[in-house]
Amino acid sequence: MTASDEHFMVDEGLLARITGYARLSPTDIVLEAGAGTGNLTRHLALSGCRVIACEFNKRYYAKLHELGREFPNIKPVQGNVLKAQISGYDKVVSNLPYSISRQFLKMMILSGFELAVLVVQKEFAEKLVARPGSGNYRMVSALAQSAAKLEILEDVAPAAFEPQPNVMSAVVRMERARDCSRRYLDFLNTLFNQRNKKLRNILDNVPKGCHDMRPRDMGPNDFLSLFETI
The missing domain is CATH 3.40.50.150 (Vaccinia Virus protein VP39)
Structure with missing residues (x-):
């Protein structure tokens, strides 16, 4: 400060x-x-x-x-x-x-x-x-x-x-x-460090239907649901 x-x-x-x-x-x-x-x-x-x-x-x-x-x-x-x-x-x-x-x-x-x-x-x-x-x-x-x-x-x-x-x-x-946990915060950091990429190019084991989503376009409910499934 x-x-x-x-x-x-x-x-x-x-x-x-x-x-x-x-x-x-x-x-x-x-x-x-x-x-x-x-x-x-x-x-x-x-x-x-x-x-x-x-x-x-x-x-x-x-x-x-x-x-x-x-x-x-x-x-x-x-x-x-x-x-x-x-x-x-x-x-x-x-x-x-x-x-x-x-x-x-x-x-x-x-x-x-x-x-x-x-x-x-x-x-x-x-x-x-x-x-x-x-x-x-x-x-x-x-x-x-x-x-x-x-x-x-x-x-x-x-x-x-x-x-x-x-x-x-x-x-x-x-x-x-x-x-919200520290793991969730780190998860968001990982995604937003590559916010313009498709999820399939950022994460392994992306659920079907989410492959082409990009972090820049995802809402909080999208992130929460994805976090719970991986």
């Missing part, structure tokens, strides 16, 4: 809406990745849920630690969220640093989350919901759509952040539909 990732949400209306999108209750345990200066953390804590607020930057972590004195339901964690091996959460609400969006999404899906509300770069959000055969359809599209019901809730202009990014962002909600 770099300084260019440090875009903190300062729009109070947006912060309140994001908290509402997560449908929080006092029994929820929420992971917030890239908690920064705690603007979103405070809103989450006010809902009564327990918040695991992870922040890489030591200076910002110190602010989270102070916020934790005000809200006992905040647990600050200093470190790289991709390596911290945080567990025990059921929801994820985060303004994600753009540079870790893809890696974090994969980690989150493997964790077995229930619901996530993520602020990501709009371009990445559009890849998550891209349809098979479209130019934006990638491995991360197939993985996200295999694991969850997705919707883009709203676009977010640069003015909602400080400092302002050079791109539009979007709020995405994901509700888990099924568990």
Whole structure:
């Protein structure tokens, strides 16, 4: 993560809406990745849920630690969220640093989350919901759509952040539909590394009727069915 990732949400209306999108209750345990200066953390804590607020930057972590004195339901964690091996959460609400969006999404899906509300770069959000055969359809599209019901809730202009990014962002909600294993993730990686080839030229023992299918045109149900048969 770099300084260019440090875009903190300062729009109070947006912060309140994001908290509402997560449908929080006092029994929820929420992971917030890239908690920064705690603007979103405070809103989450006010809902009564327990918040695991992870922040890489030591200076910002110190602010989270102070916020934790005000809200006992905040647990600050200093470190790289991709390596911290945080567990025990059921929801994820985060303004994600753009540079870790893809890696974090994969980690989150493997964790077995229930619901996530993520602020990501709009371009990445559009890849998550891209349809098979479209130019934006990638491995991360197939993985996200295999694991969850997705919707883009709203676009977010640069003015909602400080400092302002050079791109539009979007709020995405994901509700888990099924568990996805590391083997399934690796399976998708294998296929999308050769996304334009026919399955018969990528895999052995391809079921009859699937020989001429190409990963770029296959939907999540196609991948799930194929994975179960090979």
